Amino acid sequence: MGILYLLPVPLHPNDGTYDHQIIRNTVSTCKHVIAESTKMAKRHLYYFGHPHLDAVKIFILNEHTPETERSVWIHQIQQESSHWLLLSDAGCPAIADPGTELVLSAHRNGITVSSVGINCSITLAVMLSGLSGQRFLFEGYLPSETTKRRAQIKLLERQSASEKRAVFCIETPYRNAVLWQDLLLILHPKTLVFLGYHFGSTDAFSKTQTVNAWKNSEFVFKEKVPCIFGFMT
Amino acid sequence: MGILYLLPVPLHPNDGTYDHQIIRNTVSTCKHVIAESTKMAKRHLYYFGHPHLDAVKIFILNEHTPETERSVWIHQIQQESSHWLLLSDAGCPAIADPGTELVLSAHRNGITVSSVGINCSITLAVMLSGLSGQRFLFEGYLPSETTKRRAQIKLLERQSASEKRAVFCIETPYRNAVLWQDLLLILHPKTLVFLGYHFGSTDAFSKTQTVNAWKNSEFVFKEKVPCIFGFMT
Numbered sequence: 001m002g003i004l005y006l007l008p009v010p011l012h013p014n015d016g017t018y019d020h021q022i023i024r025n026t027v028s029t030c031k032h033v034i035a036e037s038t039k040m041a042k043r044h045l046y047y048f049g050h051p052h053l054d055a056v057k058i059f060i061l062n063e064h065t066p067e068t069e070r071s072v073w074i075h076q077i078q079q080e081s082s083h084w085l086l087l088s089d090a091g092c093p094a095i096a097d098p099g100t101e102l103v104l105s106a107h108r109n110g111i112t113v114s115s116v117g118i119n120c121s122i123t124l125a126v127m128l129s130g131l132s133g134q135r136f137l138f139e140g141y142l143p144s145e146t147t148k149r150r151a152q153i154k155l156l157e158r159q160s161a162s163e164k165r166a167v168f169c170i171e172t173p174y175r176n177a178v179l180w181q182d183l184l185l186i187l188h189p190k191t192l193v194f195l196g197y198h199f200g201s202t203d204a205f206s207k208t209q210t211v212n213a214w215k216n217s218e219f220v221f222k223e224k225v226p227c228i229f230g231f232m233t
Numbered sequence: 234m235g236i237l238y239l240l241p242v243p244l245h246p247n248d249g250t251y252d253h254q255i256i257r258n259t260v261s262t263c264k265h266v267i268a269e270s271t272k273m274a275k276r277h278l279y280y281f282g283h284p285h286l287d288a289v290k291i292f293i294l295n296e297h298t299p300e301t302e303r304s305v306w307i308h309q310i311q312q313e314s315s316h317w318l319l320l321s322d323a324g325c326p327a328i329a330d331p332g333t334e335l336v337l338s339a340h341r342n343g344i345t346v347s348s349v350g351i352n353c354s355i356t357l358a359v360m361l362s363g364l365s366g367q368r369f370l371f372e373g374y375l376p377s378e379t380t381k382r383r384a385q386i387k388l389l390e391r392q393s394a395s396e397k398r399a400v401f402c403i404e405t406p407y408r409n410a411v412l413w414q415d416l417l418l419i420l421h422p423k424t425l426v427f428l429g430y431h432f433g434s435t436d437a438f439s440k441t442q443t444v445n446a447w448k449n450s451e452f453v454f455k456e457k458v459p460c461i462f463g464f465m466t
Contacts (some may be wrong), residue, residue, distance in 0.1 A: 002310035004339045005259060005318050006332065006348045006360045008325045009277040018350075020253045026238060044242040077235035085238050090433075092241045092353040096373060096403060099239065106237045115239045117251075120325040123356045127239045134373040137398075140329060141367075165370075170329060200323075 008119040011200030017116040018200065024049050026116045030085040034059045034073065036098060040089040061086070061098045074105050092118070095126050095133040104130030104192075107208040114204070121199045121228050122168060128206040129194035131166035131232040139169040142179060149179070153186045160191075161233040168194075168230040176227045187211050187231055194230035197222065241352040244433030250349040251433065257282050259349045263318040267292045267306065269331060273322040294319070294331045307338050325351070328359050328366040337363030337425075340441045347437065354432045354461050355401060361439040362427035364399030364465040372402040375412065382412070386419045393424075394466040401427075401463045409460045420444050420464055427463035430455065 010018050017023075027048040033056055035041035041058045050056060059073060077084055088097040106113050113128050126133050139156060143149045156167045171179045183193055189212040196206045208230075209217070243251050250256075260281040266289055268274035274291045283289060292306060310317055321330040339346050346361050359366050372389060376382045389400045404412045416426055422445040429439045441463070442450070 001343055001345060002313065002315045002317065003345045003347055004310060004336070005263065005316060006326045006336070006346065007256070007260065007277075007281075007318050007320045008348070008350050009273075009320050009323060010280065011324050013276075023240070027240065030238065040242075043246075044240075047243065048240075077237060080235060082235045083238060084235065085240050087240045087242050090242060091244050092356075093239045095353060095355060096371070103237070103239070111234055112236045113239065114236055115241070117241050117352065119350065120328060120353070120356050122328060123325075123353050135371065137370045138329070139368055 011119050011121060012198070014202075015119070015200035016202065017204075018119045023117045026083075027085065030083045031055055032057050032059070032073075032076075032082060032084040034061045034084060034086045034099075034102065036060070036062055036089045041087065044087055061102065063098070065098075067101070070102050070105060073102070074109050074111065077106070077111050078109055092123060092127055094130070095123065097133070099127075100130055100133050103128065104208060106130070113206055119200070121196070121226070124199050124206075125168050125194065125196050125228040125230055126166070128196060129166065129168075129230045130208050131192060131194055131230050132164060133166075135164055136166040136168060139167055141171060142169055144175065146182075150182055150186050153182060157187055157191060157231065157233060160231065166230055166232040168228060170228055173224045173226060176225070177221055177223055179229065180221050180227075183229060183231065184211055184214055188233065189215075191231055191233050195227065196230075197225045197227040199226075199228075244352050244354060245431070247435075248352070248433035249435065250437075251352045253350075256350045259316075260318065263316045264288060265290050265292070265306075265309075265315060265317040267294045267317060267319045267332075267335065269293070269295055269322045274320065277320055294335065296331070298331075300334070303335050303338060306335070307342050307344065310339070310344050311342055325356060325360055327363070328356065330366070332360075333363055333366050336361065337441065339363070346439055352433070354429070354459070357432050357439075358401050358427065358429050358461040358463055359399070361429060362399065362401075362463045363441050364425060364427055364463050365397060366399075368397055369399040369401060372400055374404060375402055377408065379415075383415055383419050386415060390420055390424060390464065390466060393464065399463055399465040401461060403461055406457045406459060409458070410454055410456055412462065413454050413460075416462060416464065417444055417447055421466065422448075424464055424466050428460065429463075430458045430460040432459075432461075
């Protein structure tokens with residue numbers, strides 16, 4: 001019997017985030033690592049060939065880590081303009097694993113949140129948004145008809161509130177701007193909204209903030225760029 | 234300002250699916266490629282260093298591809314015991330991209346469905362299940378109390394039916410067998426159920442079939458192994 005391989009390919013023609021040498025280079029710039037366990041953190045750093053293992057400081061993040069400790073890390077990333085790694089014992093941090101609150105705190109404090117070695121834009125959105133990686137819904141495309149689209153946004157927001165789910169959706173590039181306007185129009189001012197685009201390129205952008213904060217920012221939505229949207233109440 | 238990198242790590246201590254050389258080796262065993270476009274298929278095969286580009290046959294899969302053509306591919310994979318690649322123009326096949334029906338047809342015909350280069354078990358589950366990669370819900374952990382867990386399974390199945398969503402969930406390894414029994418007990422006999430485990434290892438397993446087919450198979454559920462479950466009506 002044969003095999004059907006589903007092969008992920010780079011997200012962008014010049015994807016610099018899905019090459020093992022680039023991952024190794026990125027890892028080597030980090031002297032601070034936040035992980036679920038020291039043992040697995042060391043194993044993974046060794047796997048990625050970190051050049052100065054003994055100089056790396058490892059901090060443990062799990063359900064017992066107090067918020068004050070996370071705040072100290074965030075403060076240090078800000079003050080030192082340093083590169084930090086967040087990793088799980090296995091797989092992707094912040095997806096059914098610790099990290100969501102830390103990522104959200106990074107967004108709140110203007111720290112760039114990035115990733116390497118992932119070639120699925122939905123997975124990247126869940127990780128980088130800081131919205132729930134424990135319960136999330138990928139809704140695909142919302143209705144193209146305005147009234148129906150707005151009703152669906154409202155319905156999904158209610159479900160997000162009642163079921164504590166993050167919601168992610170996409171749109172064809174030429175309708176992205178319309179969906180973006182509707183999200184900011186329909187969602188509650190305090191609902192957290194994530195926008196990610198150009199994943200895999202050097203222009204990659206990821207940002208989560210409240211509807212109000214988006215409205216009050218000087219952000220200009222880029223037309224016709226592949227985007228992924230997310231929100232959570 | 235600093236950067237917080239969310240770094241995915243291998244899914245298994247001896248993960249052989251997340252190394253570029255392994256990906257290249259896997260790609261080189263495939264002489265048949267199903268893709269969204271010839272141009273991008275060639276670009277990606279070149280990126281992965283396919284040694285015999287001219288000998289590769291490329292088949293186009295999009296919303297216009299008739300079911301009869303997919304059946305011919307499936308028949309050929311079976312008859313020739315050959316290795317085929319499915320890939321998108323960018324990112325992951327079968328997630329907000331074509332491929333779901335093909336994967337489901339592969340499962341129905343006993344063809345092994347596999348992947349390389351993905352280190353997120355939820356992403357792998359969506360791709361390899363053949364359940365909807367257009368609309369899906371990751372529910373995390375279901376309630377541990379039996380009555381509540383069964384009610385939640387029933388509720389999620391109703392939502393799957395009404396909203397055409399695939400549902401994925403996980404459990405702590407020592408409760409996996411209980412959840413598995415409940416899924417087969419509570420879900421409709423014709424509901425499709427996916428089980429994946431040991432992703433990243435050479436024992437990786439992925440299978441989707443109806444509740445009835447699972448019940449009538451000689452499958453023995455492995456205890457205490459990291460699993461991911463999925464279902465769709």
